[in-house]
Amino acid sequence: MNTTRIQNTLETLFQDSARWLHPGRRIVFWYDPDQQFTSSFNELQLEGVKKLELADTPFTVKYHLLVEQPTQDFLLYAPFPEPAPQENWLLDIQKSGLTFSADPAALIYADLGLRQRRLEVVIRENIKFFKSRKRTEALQAMGISPDSDERGLLLAMLSVLASLKVPDAGTLIRRVLLGGLLESDNALWSDIERFVSPEAFWEVVQEHTDFPKQNPSLNKLFVQLLITHFAQSLHGAIPSALLNQVITPKQRAYSFIDQWMRDQQDSPGWKTLSNEVAEQLHIFDALDNLEPEVLFEAASFEVVDQVLIRACVKTLRAQMWQPTVEFTHWRTWLKARHTLIWFPKYEKIYQALEAAIALLEFKQQYIAGFRQPAPSLFKAYASNLHSFDKAYRHFIVQSDDAQGDILKALIDDVENLYTQWFLDEIGEAWSDTLGKTWELQGIPSQTRFFGRHVFPILERSDREKAFVIISDALRYEVASELQEVIEKEMRGEATLEAQLGVLPSVTRLGMAALLPGSKLELIPGDDDVCLDGLSTKGTLARQKVLTENSHVDATVINAKDLLAMTTDEGRIAVQPYRLIYIYHNVIDATGDKPANERQVLSACSTAINELLRLVKRICNSINGTNVIITADHGFLYQRRPIQEADKRPLPNDETILESKRRYLLAREQINDPTLLHFSLPYIENKMIAIVPRGSLRFAVQGAGAQFVHGGASLQEVCVPVLTYHHQRAVKGDEGPARKVGVQVSARVRRVTNNRFSLTLVQTEAVEGRWRSRQVTVALYDPQTYTPITDVRGANLSSTSRHPSEREISLRLTVAIASPPSNAYLIVKDADDESELLRENWAVSLGIANDFGDF
DSSP states (O other): OOHHHHHHHHHHHHHOGGGOSSSSOOEEEEEOTTOOSHHHHHHOOOTTEEEEEOOSOHHHHHHIIIIIOTTOEEEEEESSOOOOGGGOTTHHHHHHSEEEOOSHHHHHHHHHTOOOTHHHHHHHHTTTGGGOHHHHHHHHHTTOOTTOOHHHHHHHHHHHHTTOSSOOHHHHHHHHHHTOSSGGGOHHHHHHHHHSOHHHHHHHHHHHHOOOOSSOOHHHHHHHHHHHHHHHHOSSOOOGGGGGGOOSSOHHHHHHHHHHHHOTTTHHHHHHHHHHHHHHTTHHHHHTTSOHHHHTTOOSSTHHHHHHHHHHHHHHHHHTTOSOOOOHHHHHHHHHHTTSTTHHHHHHHHHHHHHHHHHHHHHHHTTTOOOSOHHHHHHHIIIIIHHHHHHHHHHHHHHHHOOSSTTHHHHHHHHHIIIIIIIHHHHHHHHHHOOSBSOOTTSOBGGGHIIIIIHHHHHHOTTOOEEEEEETTOOHHHHHHHHHHHHHHOSSEEEEEEEEOOSSOOHHHHHHHTSSOSOEEEOTTOSOEEETTEEOOSHHHHHHHHHHHHOSOEEEEEHHHHHHSOHHHHHHHHTTOSEEEEEEOSHHHHHTSTTTGGGHHHHHHHHHHHHHHHHHIIIIISOOOEEEEEOSOOOEEOSSOOOGGGEEOOOOOTTEEEEOSSOEEESSOOSOTTSEEEEOTTBSSOOEEEEOSTTOEEOOSSSOOSEEOSSOOHHHHEEEEEEEEOOOOOTTOOOSOEEOOEEEEOSOSEEOSSEEEEEEEESSOSOTTEEOEEEEEEEEOTTTOOBSBOOEEEEEOOOOSSGGGGEEEEEEEBOSSSOOSEEEEEEEETTTOOEEEEEEEEEOOSSSSSOOOO
16 A cells, blocks of 8 residues: 555544544554554654554553553554454444555545445445446545435435435435336446446335335336325325325425425426336226316326316316306416426316307307497497407317317317307397498497597697507407506506407508598598598508698508617607507408408417517617507408308399498498498498308308408497506606515414415416516425425416405425424525515424325
8 A cells, every 4th residue: 555645644634633533642553463464564654643542552552652651642553353242342432533554445445534344344245346447536525424324325425326415315316226126227227237236225215205115126116205295196096006106104205305306407297207207007997987077186196187187178178058057166276287297298188178168158258149239239338248259269279279189079179169159149249230321329449549539638638649550450358458568568558449340341441540630531442541631541641641631740560660760760750740550460450361361360469579579679779658459350261161151142133333341332232131231431432331240251262261251240340449647757756667566364373284275365366567476386395495295386367357266276295204393484485585474373283194084
């Protein structure tokens, strides 16, 4: 053995205070039974340390150490075996000091700074591990405690094999399982067999998870951990076929899987293994008969989501045409999935199901139908009935993006509900109540838009600018969603009104009606409309009308051009003008192309995003304050191709001047009482608009019959006017929006069972400037601030104004065997981990080592 190596080790041994249990003088015993290191001992030069070879009687040595030199550090070299304790007269001194050996295992033991002599034997038994300098250095870098016992050393060695920086049982087990559940194909397992021992690993597993060591295997371990976690997630009994796979006691197994699922780095591997086990055990078949109320919080297997989705689809289809429906439980169950691990994969399906539930609940509100006077029905559509179109749009968009065919039959049912009930019923009610002239008492006409909304801004001050965004085919229900988004994202005030759109509800007439002026002239067959004798076709023509009829400097800008400008370019573009008309075209540009009309509902989301960007650009970059968003017309759309029964043959009458899918223009009424005829009071050259009832189309050749406008349906003529007044930031302002708050509702702040429930209360409704918030909830150890329960997530997104409807019930599970008697209940924001709420809770478990179904 190299003397320099021995010298360095001994110097470290004397100088490292962490290795000594007392602050006094230091004595090291070196037993060399084969007298291999006598020459090395003689060569040693240890500063401040006196060398002494044991040859005299132990009493002489004791006198010398204790009486003559009681403060001197000593290295005592014994060229003989260590005596048995009962024969070792220097045992008391040896116990107060340290023992050194120069064989490889002893040197490693010394290098690690360990105190328990038994660990030298452990090192010797696993000497193959230490033949790698890289492994040995990694073990030293872990800085394991001098007081580590055999289990601690073996855990550290196993952790080195798993490339961990610190000893960690949970991460070690996780890494081994991620290497594969078949030992023969698991490289890390092979290293454990070669350099430590499987027995050492299974000891760690049992201590950390309570998995029994009888006939263990990696596959058996993961299966039982997963089944145990699953059993604890259920609101009821686990299927009997899986019962023998449950580990008892269950806390550690449940906690192990729960932490693994929440680990951002390792959760993908966990998902892969979970699916392997699900296929291996035919979990889908085992769960297929479990009720949703048992499964809704379980996430141990992906097939749980599949079973729940299948059950929800079945329920929705069965209730589609029932007079009364109750979906409160399903809303709760689906909402519970939002914070679970598999939700991102099935998010579109869940959102489609929630939209379908909204449709059915809406239908139940209007079992009696929609019959009421036209002005009242128009106002009802603007206030509430448009929500059905919105829910249908969301259902179609989400189901388009959903994976698989699970929603296929439900899509057909929803399509029937939308077309055969809603569109037909509301269309008939609306058609029956309309008069002969296209106007409604108490409802402002689109032709009065400029005078009602734009002119008052210009009149207030000669410095006020008015920004008017006209989004082609922005249907009222889309504008209502845009209002919600603006209120959440911006700091100003947004109001939404409805106006009666012009008939025919086409772009050229609707665009002209939004300009200042009084006399519209519609020329059949021509794509131009004159306003006070001026053409309104194209950018330059509209700018001329704006300037001449508003009497202020005005300009027209394309929305895409404005969004592409830099801040300076945008300010320069609008600086000379007080009136800025911005034309935006996403929805109509998509729907009007037969090849693209299937994407028109998803284009509505694109339009919302672009319009929000426009408002932000106007208010934040070019200092705009007054923004008005409106449309030329709305639209009708259904996903199912139009059937022949939904088409009306085009009348053959010489008075007809223009014919389209949704309207005719004629010099006078034609002899067909099944059609609706309207005089148009806002058109100078008198003519009659003729439209089919409800959502019917005229039989016109060519593709593109699903997206239409031009007719008199509420979806086409209820035109939105969204007015936004921006508020500048002032000192002390908390920002454009705030997330909703949270409180905990519980009868007592005490945990008496391993599984317990509490209620979160969302303190504000999500509306206006109040945004939704994702939170996590758990009980934490007050000393270490580590969770002692599983960490549950909740989505605070309720729009209800009733506090009782903003409550979320959560069930937490104590995840450690011996929790502290007091703990903190902490609610955190899931986005930034900021602490929102902390409460002191008492923990007093009647049964500390197992879970119960309470």
